[in-house]
Amino acid sequence: MPQITVDYSTTLANDFNRPAFARALHTAVVAIATAKPQACKSHFRPTEDSTVGDDTEGHALVHVTIGLLAGRTDETKARLTETTVELLREHVKPAGGRVLHVSAEVRDLDPSYRKYEGEG
Template sequence: MPQITVDYSDSLADGFDRPGFARALHTAVVDIAAARPPACTTQFRRTEDTVVGPDTEGHAVVHVSLGLLAGRTEETKARLTEAVLDLLRQFVKPGGGLAVHASAEVRELDPSYRKYESE
């Protein structure tokens, strides 16, 4: 915990500093949501096809989903999603005049959530 997934358009691959974003996001999650630094995990998933409205050209999408254990206030969740959007503005630098559609959500992990770590 937290489980972070970042879906992003293939057209952003060269202009998205993913390692820098993940490090900054982990710091924000620790500061805002009181997560433990070693517990922060982020997966990036590049998507090949992006369609926004009727168009396929000139648009790119980034969506960040954060799964946290229950107990955070709505205010904390809102602060965290705003921090995510601010970080995306810093770490996503699209080329070629792409319109970037960025979004973020914080959700509570189901009570059945479990994890293990192997060494």
């Protein structure tokens, strides 16, 4: 925890500084949601097919989902979401005149969430 998933259009592969975004987001999660730095885990998933309205061309999408253990206030979640959107605007610079759509959400992990961490 936190579990961070970033879905992004493959057309942004060269326009999205993913390592810098992850570092900045991890720093924000630690500061805003009082998570431990070593607990922050980000997964980046490129998506080839995206459609906005009726249009499949000229758009690029990034959506971030942050899963946290329950207990954060709505204000904390909103602040983290707003910070995530701002960090995306800093780290994603689409070329070729594409319209960039960014979004983020913070949700509570299900009570069934479990993790294992160990050496193999």
